[in-house]
Amino acid sequence: MIKCIVWDLDQTLWRGTLGEDEQVLLPEENRALLEHLDASGILQSIASRNDPDAAMEQLRKLGIDHYFLYPQLGFHSKALSIQTIAQKLNIGLDTIAFLDDNEFELREIGYFLPQVARYHAWSDRNSLMEAVGQGGTGTAESRNRRVFMQAQEKRDQEELKFSGTREEFLKDCDMRLTIREAREDDLARVCELVERSSQYKTFSQTVDPDFCRRYRASTQSKLWVAELEDRFGQYGIIGVCFLRSGDGNVWIDQFCISCRVGGRGIGVVFLQTVLDQCQGMGNPCFKAVCCFTPTKRNRPVVILLRTLGFRKSQSQDGQGGLEVALPVAHVACDWITIIVDKG
Amino acid sequence: MERRELEQQILHVVHQVLHREVEPQTRLLDSGQLVDSLNIVKLVCEIEERFCVSFDDDLELDYLDDVKSLVEAVWSKLNE
Numbered sequence: 001m002i003k004c005i006v007w008d009l010d011q012t013l014w015r016g017t018l019g020e021d022e023q024v025l026l027p028e029e030n031r032a033l034l035e036h037l038d039a040s041g042i043l044q045s046i047a048s049r050n051d052p053d054a055a056m057e058q059l060r061k062l063g064i065d066h067y068f069l070y071p072q073l074g075f076h077s078k079a080l081s082i083q084t085i086a087q088k089l090n091i092g093l094d095t096i097a098f099l100d101d102n103e104f105e106l107r108e109i110g111y112f113l114p115q116v117a118r119y120h121a122w123s124d125r126n127s128l129m130e131a132v133g134q135g136g137t138g139t140a141e142s143r144n145r146r147v148f149m150q151a152q153e154k155r156d157q158e159e160l161k162f163s164g165t166r167e168e169f170l171k172d173c174d175m176r177l178t179i180r181e182a183r184e185d186d187l188a189r190v191c192e193l194v195e196r197s198s199q200y201k202t203f204s205q206t207v208d209p210d211f212c213r214r215y216r217a218s219t220q221s222k223l224w225v226a227e228l229e230d231r232f233g234q235y236g237i238i239g240v241c242f243l244r245s246g247d248g249n250v251w252i253d254q255f256c257i258s259c260r261v262g263g264r265g266i267g268v269v270f271l272q273t274v275l276d277q278c279q280g281m282g283n284p285c286f287k288a289v290c291c292f293t294p295t296k297r298n299r300p301v302v303i304l305l306r307t308l309g310f311r312k313s314q315s316q317d318g319q320g321g322l323e324v325a326l327p328v329a330h331v332a333c334d335w336i337t338i339i340v341d342k343g
Numbered sequence: 344m345e346r347r348e349l350e351q352q353i354l355h356v357v358h359q360v361l362h363r364e365v366e367p368q369t370r371l372l373d374s375g376q377l378v379d380s381l382n383i384v385k386l387v388c389e390i391e392e393r394f395c396v397s398f399d400d401d402l403e404l405d406y407l408d409d410v411k412s413l414v415e416a417v418w419s420k421l422n423e
Contacts, residue, residue: 199384263382294402300384306372306404322402 001196002117002132003091005037006082007068008100009055010050012121018044018050018058026062034067040180041142043089043149044134046071047081047098069149078105079112089149090259092297096261097131139189141236151233152260158232170264170335175230177266179273182223182240182343187212187238190225197256200267205291207242207254216249220244224277228261228268235261239270243278245285250278250326252290255301265333267304272328273338279327289313289323307331344421349394350414356393357410360386365410372407383407396420 010017016024017304037044044067048055052073059065070088072081078098086093093115100106101121111118119128141148155173162169182190187209195206216223226239238261242253257267275288291312306329313321350367357365361382372383386405391397394417398406406416 292402294400296399299387302371302402302404303383303407306407312402 001095002042002097004043004045004069004085004089004097005093005128005132006045006047006096006098008078008102008105008121009046009050010096011101012099013046013113014058014062018054024058026064031064031126034064037132038067038146039143040132041139041145043069043091043146045069045085045089046073046261047078047085048073049075049078066150067146069146069153077108077112077238079109082109082113082116082331086164087155090199090262097128099128108320139192139236141189142192144236148233148235148260153236155230155232167335173232173263174229174337175228175266175335176337176339177269178227178229178339178341179224179270179277180227180343182212182216183223184213185233186225190223190240193237193240193258194254194256197258198295199259200262200304201254201256201294201298202252202301202305203254203291204295205254215242215244218244220246222274222278224274226257226266228266239267241271241274243274245278245283248284248342250275250285250288252288255290262300265331265336267301268307268331269333269336269338270328271304272308273340275326275328277340286329287323288326289321292322346418349418349421349423352393353364353390353414353417354410356389357413360389367409367411367414369410371409371413372404391419394421 007013010024013030014024014026018024031314033289034044046068047057050073055073056065056071059068059071070085072084078100082093082096082098086096093113097117097119098106098109099119099121103120105118106118109118109128117131119125159169162172164172188210189206191209192325194201212223215221221244223244224241224243225237228235228238235258239257244253255271257270274327278285278288288310290305305322308324310324313323354365354367355402357369357371371386390413396417397420398416408413
């Protein structure tokens with residue numbers, strides 16, 4: 001799945017070479033593509049060998065500077081630029097597509113970063129469109145993804161400048177986490193989040209809206225979502241948890257949070273809150289069992305589960321699983337205000 | 344490499360990644376204590392890369408109890 005397009009500038013985003021040609025022109029098809037990708041929730045950035053000030057000034061003149069997150073402008077290697085973008089956006093290199101007019105640059109990226117999809121700026125346009133799909137999922141989170149990321153960028157900059165401890169900064173962010181059962185109009189986002197998550201996802205299987213509806217309809221199971229806002233803005237639904245109870249156990253069929261909000265204790269708070277809520281689902285529960293698929297990227301969620309006391313399950317043969325006795329040990333995260341919305 | 348040298352190198356890596364003073368008994372990952380999961384992930388990746396070992400198949404994470412356990416786990420893997 002492509003999550004971010006990284007543009008070259010000269011002869012790719014615009015026609016002409018900045019600093020050499022009298023002027024550069026933005027082709028109408030590129031302006032339309034920028035808008036289309038943005039509305040589809042595909043992030044965009046830049047890796048270009050150009051003078052940073054002149055390039056930013058030109059982007060502003062063309063009225064398109066707001067589309068780009070963490071643009072990498074300078075005379076260093078484009079492979080390094082793309083690695084930096086992946087790191088800043090906290091996404092895998094295999095979710096990035098690089099667009100350039102220069103065969104040498106494309107081959108260089110292919111050599112150093114073979115996971116990155118590469119497209120020639122003009123001759124591969126149809127393949128690029130096929131790869132990114134015809135449109136996003138239509139969720140508010142998808143349409144506003146770039147705005148969410150810009151709020152994140154501002155937050156990161158303020159954290160760098162903040163003189164106190166990390167905990168003090170987290171308190172200063174004024175994070176409010178609303179935890180509630182999913183509604184019908186959340187289901188597209190639930191499916192999207194399960195599909196897109198990689199680092200903080202317990203089970204690899206994706207879900208569709210019908211599965212979610214059946215899950216919600218059952219008296220044995222509940223589908224929980226978590227919405228986050230802080231003083232930098234709203235992040236929409238950033239967490240999903242499928243919980244099923246029976247035989248004294250709570251089964252975590254799926255748990256995931258957006259990679260954007262990792263490292264702030266949000267996943268820990270979300271999971272411990274919904275496990276607490278389970279005790280009120282009817283039958284008493286003594287153990288939580290998490291269905292788990294280890295992947296190359298989901299080590300962060302193992303660490304999150306371990307923080308709550310989960311250990312490797314003895315009962316599951318072949319398939320990985322982690323379990324913990326209930327109630328789970330409470331982890332102090334006094335920088336997050338938890339609101340359980342019982343509808 | 345001597346075990347003592349390995350311990351010194353690992354202490355140095357932990358200090359660099361977590362930005363705090365550490366000693367062999369320093370707790371890394373405890374039930375009931377919140378840690379910055381991203382930093383712990385960074386630490387594991389750094390250790391894997393630096394010492395050419397892999398913890399991919401380990402779901403227990405006992406090696407992250409404290410620095411001493413981490414040294415023990417890396418030492419065992421290097422001598423497998």
